[in-house]
Amino acid sequence: MTVYESIETRKSIRDFEKRPVEPEKLQRILEAGRLAPTARCSNATRFIVVDDPDLMKKVQEACMGQALMGKAPMAVIVCSDSTRVMGCDQRASTVDCSIAMSFMMLAATAEGLGTCWIGGFTQEPLKEALGIPAEYDVVALTPLGYPAEEGRPRDRKPLEELVYKNGWKR
Numbered sequence: 001m002t003v004y005e006s007i008e009t010r011k012s013i014r015d016f017e018k019r020p021v022e023p024e025k026l027q028r029i030l031e032a033g034r035l036a037p038t039a040r041c042s043n044a045t046r047f048i049v050v051d052d053p054d055l056m057k058k059v060q061e062a063c064m065g066q067a068l069m070g071k072a073p074m075a076v077i078v079c080s081d082s083t084r085v086m087g088c089d090q091r092a093s094t095v096d097c098s099i100a101m102s103f104m105m106l107a108a109t110a111e112g113l114g115t116c117w118i119g120g121f122t123q124e125p126l127k128e129a130l131g132i133p134a135e136y137d138v139v140a141l142t143p144l145g146y147p148a149e150e151g152r153p154r155d156r157k158p159l160e161e162l163v164y165k166n167g168w169k170r
């Protein structure tokens, strides 16, 4: 699968088969996250793989009980040192983790696996459940597993509405 095919076919998946993800597939997905760029090449991004059923329940609770988190066999949580702010006023952790998560989601699609970016979670209960140090922020997480649904129809504005040339709304 080309990267374009992966971008085209990826959809948020919220229902999963029970069967576990093969370790070699997980490894390749994590490798995609590892290879993602980080600001100043800090390598500060950390990936927490959760497949322990009791811990998955705690992760689901921290995700406001979202049902999809109870259906996936595992989850990948992406976090980074939150103290680094770039010259553009953006937190490096937010950007670094978002790139890594995007790379992993595309890799997961290429592996025939489903993901769903989860931003609906509460920071402190999740950090406590996973033992994440205070200076780290969880930026995003995703359930990971074989899809048991196709995902919703895509809802995107046409490119003409989104792209400006040589300035805002020009």
Ligand SMILES: Cc1cc2nc3c(=O)[nH]c(=O)nc-3n(C[C@H](O)[C@H](O)[C@H](O)COP(=O)(O)O)c2cc1C
Binding pocket: 010, 011, 012, 013, 014, 066, 068, 116, 117, 118, 119, 120, 121, 151, 152, 154
């Ligand atoms: C930053 C961010 C946070 C999101 N948080 C959640 C979430 O907490 N729960 C959920 O079910 N979907 C969540 N989503 C998935 C979006 O609803 C989904 O990406 C969007 O509807 C587009 O659908 P698609 O991913 O199938 O293209 C999130 C997506 C993003 C990018």
